[in-house]
Amino acid sequence: MVNWANFISQCFNGLVLGALLALISSGLTIIYGTLGVLNLAHGAMFMLGGYAGWLAYTYSGSFIVALIAGSLFVMLVGVVTERLIIRHFYSRPPEDQLLVTFGLGIVFVEAVRFFFGSLSKTTPPPALFQGITNLGFMFYPTYRLAALGIVAIALLALYFVLYKTRIGMIVRAGIEDSVMVDSLGIDVYKVFMLVFGIGAMAAGFAGIVNAPVVSIAPDVGEAILVQTFVVVVIGGVGSFPGAIIGGLIAGEIISITSMFNPAYSYVMLFIAMTLVLVLRPHGLLGTAGRE
Amino acid sequence: MAGFKSGNKGMDGFSRRRVLQLGAGVASATFIPGLGTIGWAYADDKPAMGTWPAGSQGDTVYIGAAVPLTGAYASSGEDERKGMELAVEHMNTNHELMKKIAPKVDKGVLGKKVALLSADSAAKPNQAVQAEQTFINQNKIILMTGSTSSAVAVALNKFAQREKILYVAAISGSNDTTGKDCVRYGFRQNFYGQTAAAAIGPVLIKQFGKNRKAAFMTPDYTYGHTVTKSVNDYLKENAGWEMVTNQVSPLGTQDFSQYLTNIANSGAEFLINVNWGRDAVLSSQQAKQFGILPKMKLVIPYQIPFLAKEVGPDITEGVFAATDFWWTLEDKYPLAKMFVDAFQKKYGYRPEWGAENGYISFAHWARMVSEAGSFYPPDVIKQYEKGETIPSLVGDVHYRPEDHQCVRPVIIVRGKAKKDMKNDEDFWEVLEVVPGEGLMQAPDAFGCKLGDYT
Numbered sequence: 177m178v179n180w181a182n183f184i185s186q187c188f189n190g191l192v193l194g195a196l197l198a199l200i201s202s203g204l205t206i207i208y209g210t211l212g213v214l215n216l217a218h219g220a221m222f223m224l225g226g227y228a229g230w231l232a233y234t235y236s237g238s239f240i241v242a243l244i245a246g247s248l249f250v251m252l253v254g255v256v257t258e259r260l261i262i263r264h265f266y267s268r269p270p271e272d273q274l275l276v277t278f279g280l281g282i283v284f285v286e287a288v289r290f291f292f293g294s295l296s297k298t299t300p301p302p303a304l305f306q307g308i309t310n311l312g313f314m315f316y317p318t319y320r321l322a323a324l325g326i327v328a329i330a331l332l333a334l335y336f337v338l339y340k341t342r343i344g345m346i347v348r349a350g351i352e353d354s355v356m357v358d359s360l361g362i363d364v365y366k367v368f369m370l371v372f373g374i375g376a377m378a379a380g381f382a383g384i385v386n387a388p389v390v391s392i393a394p395d396v397g398e399a400i401l402v403q404t405f406v407v408v409v410i411g412g413v414g415s416f417p418g419a420i421i422g423g424l425i426a427g428e429i430i431s432i433t434s435m436f437n438p439a440y441s442y443v444m445l446f447i448a449m450t451l452v453l454v455l456r457p458h459g460l461l462g463t464a465g466r467e
Numbered sequence: 468m469a470g471f472k473s474g475n476k477g478m479d480g481f482s483r484r485r486v487l488q489l490g491a492g493v494a495s496a497t498f499i500p501g502l503g504t505i506g507w508a509y510a511d512d513k514p515a516m517g518t519w520p521a522g523s524q525g526d527t528v529y530i531g532a533a534v535p536l537t538g539a540y541a542s543s544g545e546d547e548r549k550g551m552e553l554a555v556e557h558m559n560t561n562h563e564l565m566k567k568i569a570p571k572v573d574k575g576v577l578g579k580k581v582a583l584l585s586a587d588s589a590a591k592p593n594q595a596v597q598a599e600q601t602f603i604n605q606n607k608i609i610l611m612t613g614s615t616s617s618a619v620a621v622a623l624n625k626f627a628q629r630e631k632i633l634y635v636a637a638i639s640g641s642n643d644t645t646g647k648d649c650v651r652y653g654f655r656q657n658f659y660g661q662t663a664a665a666a667i668g669p670v671l672i673k674q675f676g677k678n679r680k681a682a683f684m685t686p687d688y689t690y691g692h693t694v695t696k697s698v699n700d701y702l703k704e705n706a707g708w709e710m711v712t713n714q715v716s717p718l719g720t721q722d723f724s725q726y727l728t729n730i731a732n733s734g735a736e737f738l739i740n741v742n743w744g745r746d747a748v749l750s751s752q753q754a755k756q757f758g759i760l761p762k763m764k765l766v767i768p769y770q771i772p773f774l775a776k777e778v779g780p781d782i783t784e785g786v787f788a789a790t791d792f793w794w795t796l797e798d799k800y801p802l803a804k805m806f807v808d809a810f811q812k813k814y815g816y817r818p819e820w821g822a823e824n825g826y827i828s829f830a831h832w833a834r835m836v837s838e839a840g841s842f843y844p845p846d847v848i849k850q851y852e853k854g855e856t857i858p859s860l861v862g863d864v865h866y867r868p869e870d871h872q873c874v875r876p877v878i879i880v881r882g883k884a885k886k887d888m889k890n891d892e893d894f895w896e897v898l899e900v901v902p903g904e905g906l907m908q909a910p911d912a913f914g915c916k917l918g919d920y921t
Contacts, residue, residue: 182732189724285537294541296748296777308758314731317756320724390721391752391777393745395538399721434725439687439715441725 185314186431192320194427195327196382200400201407201419202334203378209351209414210371213262214270216277218379218404219397220284225250225380226392227288230299239302243326243384250380251373258372263365281397289394301388323385330381331420337374338416347371351414406445410452412462421460513843516921517631522607523842527580530555530829531602533595533613533623534637536587539719540615540744543772543821547615547637548585549814550822554829555583557809564805568827568858569834576833577842588613590718590744592622599626608632609842610832615744615821616718617641617690620655627652628918633844635828638821640743640769642693645872646913651920652844654851654866656828656859656873657791657820660690661913662906663768664697666877667789668705670899671766674787675737677706682735682763683713684726684742684750690769691715694741698768711735716746723750727757738763747771751778772819775882775894783882783894790878792823793895796861803860817892827859831866831873845920861900869910871917874903 204218215221229246233239257280265273300306301319309318338344346367350357358364383397390396403426411422429448433441452459515521522528532551535544557565558572558581565572575581584606586598595613602608611627611634614620620639627634628650636644636655640663645655658666683699685691695713702708712733714726727750730738738759742750747767751774754760760782767774770790775783794817797804806826810818818826834857836842839850852868864875880895888894 179732182728185728185732186725189728193722193724289537289541294536294545295773296745298752298777308756314728315758317753317758319756389753389756390749393541395541395719395745396721398538399719431725431728435729438726438729439717442717 181313182435183432185316186435187428188311188314188316190428190431191424192324192427193430194424195324195331196386196423197400197403197407197426198420198423199327199330199334199382199385200379201404201411201423202331202416203375203382204404205408205411205414205419206338206347206351206416207372207375208408210347210354211262211266211368212354213265213273213277215372215375216274216401217257217281217284218277218375219399219401220281221250221254221376221379221397222383222386222400223288223392223394223397224253224284225383226299226387226396227292227297227383228380229384229387230297230392233299239299242299243381246384247377247381250383251377253380254376255369255373257376258369262372263368266368281401285394285397292394294393296391296393297387298391299384299387317389319388323389326385327382330378330385334374334378335416343367343370403445406449409449409459412456412459415459415461415463418459418461513845514921517844518603518607518609519631519843522609523577523579525579527582528576528610528842529602529606529608530581530583530610530612531599531606531608532583532585532637533588533598533611533619534585535590535615535619536585538589538591539746540590542777543615543638543744543819544588544590546772546819547821547825550810550818550825551585551612551637551829552583553810553813553822554826554833555581558829558833562809564802564809565830565833567802567805568830569837571837572833573837576836577840581833584608588616588619590616590619592616592619595619596622596626599623603630603632610635612825612828613637614639616688617644617693618688620644620653621648621689624648624650624653631844631921633832633847635832637825637828639690640694641689642697642908642913643689645870646693646915648689649870649872649915649917651848651871651917654828654831654871654873656831656864656875657824658789658875658877659872660694660697660769661908662877662903663694663789664701665906666879666899666901667766667768667787668698668701670787670879671702672706675764677708679706679708679737680711680733680735681708681737681739681766682711682730682733684723684730684738684740685713685715686742686746687715687717690743691741694769695739698739698741716742716750718746720746721749723753724757726750727754727759730754730763731757731759735763737766739766739768741768743769743771747774748777751782755782770820770880772821776892780883780885780888780894784884786882787898788880788882788895790880790895791820791875792818792861793820793878793880793897794818794892795895795897796878796900799897799900800861802858806860823860831857831859848920864903867907867910869917870913870915872907874907876900876903877906 228249229242232245233242305319305322407422411418430441433444588595615638617639620636634653642660685695765786767788770788835850839846879899
């Protein structure tokens, strides 16, 4: 089954999957980098984005509206969650933070199940991107190509915010040393709230973009959360470029391994993660000392 | 390190609680006059075992169901739980349908009300076993059920044999459940890999001829492997079909693009999708996104409840599938009609086959217990093992004493086009009801050894 057409197709699959993982992971990594909280509800944010987008689509019939309304909704959920709950856990031990975010994830998932049931919901791709495109070496779903573009734009936007704006500078400074940022007179709690909101929004946005590819169900975020952690570990905790590189590496490992034997694709992913941990314990682009 | 510490703490807490529970049990037993005597009375010919006799000494007997209410099989799990719930309600209220299957049911079973307890298994064996263990400790359940993943069914089979508590499988398609992993304490009503293959194979060969190329999609556990093997063996041996690729994916996969790319490049003419639950929904939808469907013909050897509802008739149109039950069988079987009507009245939709299997498995259990006149597990098992012909929702059936598998028909259906649907749940047309006898393997062909009664 190893032929060039298949190999290129699988590389392409890896790119699409990797881009999506990169976007979700960048949200997780900036939250952990800045707040020091490992957000186990991040998968639930991905899921909430999917449902919010689906609802918005159902009422408006527009994918653009779904994308905007859905991501803003998840950002709001992120901000409110940080303000009401996460904030009270900054000074508590990491076990408590893990437990509270894990619990929040369950609450979000079960609330959605309560209101919408377990049957999958489908958001169709926008009319412009329906159907299949002939790439010469293979036929590829047009929407997946579009999704690659949409995710790339979102990552660029995130890059712009993080690297070209004042607030981004503060966030990056917070990742390096939040105590120092605080002592410089910047209200670090406001920054934390915003970072949590932006991080959640990145996951939510990815959830909406993914909804036409993988129809949504309450558990949709569960599997993606594990892969996202792997990406963050590979890329380096707190590193935005690391999340992107880690995402692409993870996507390609999963896809290319599955060409030979799909059963080993996740094994290979974890082997890669282990190798990174052994050779570069802080991840490819991570640095020691980040919390 | 922190993880280890808290883990140990948890274990300590658990054993301390167990010690307290045991202590309380012993203390109360000492103070309840006469309890010791009852124990002795049974000890003569029927020694206490599992939750017997304690589980049937109150005015209510409990059934513990561990069904997937979350995860890839959640929608089917909820459906089967509803079927079970309806069966229990019918036992306690002398519903006409229950009386037709288990005539001696009289406002409960052997004078006891029946109550259903359910917990989420998430289709994970360890979680299912834990849930049942809790039910045993707290409620002394006398019957276990649950699965919708043969991995769970196999685990609960072994647990049932160890604990000496009866287990009736909920949806379980693996040959192993009543094959190499069969047990004396486990029973299965529904169809499985072998009977599915033997029923749908001839239909496919008749329809599409010999020497065709098929790609398989297989979930990576006992159900997937045995169903794929049975179907492939049948098509290969009887008509020279070739398996050009077998894409094995873990349970709960969401993005099937890597697998589908391999299939797109395989030269297959048929996509035989053994994936189940949400995995089947996603893989079928994505196969369409990749243009694999309708270019290849989709075949579903082991029907998935709600599949057509979730993916829509434009994917299921013309698709051949084997199943346990489809609601339009109400036109052929009066008991099926009574069941569909009662279910729809209570839950607002027509039951899928998970609900049917849950209902009928419970009804058969109620029949066996009430005919045996005893809750003593070996008595009930021996009643099943008489192999008597008994009613089901799809005609008369019986349980094989050698492997505890119900010999029952397999239903072959074909997906309807949207324009031919008479209502919004009229997705499938029943083509054939294939009698069970001719579909079964020899009882020892899959290595079943049932084990002991006590």
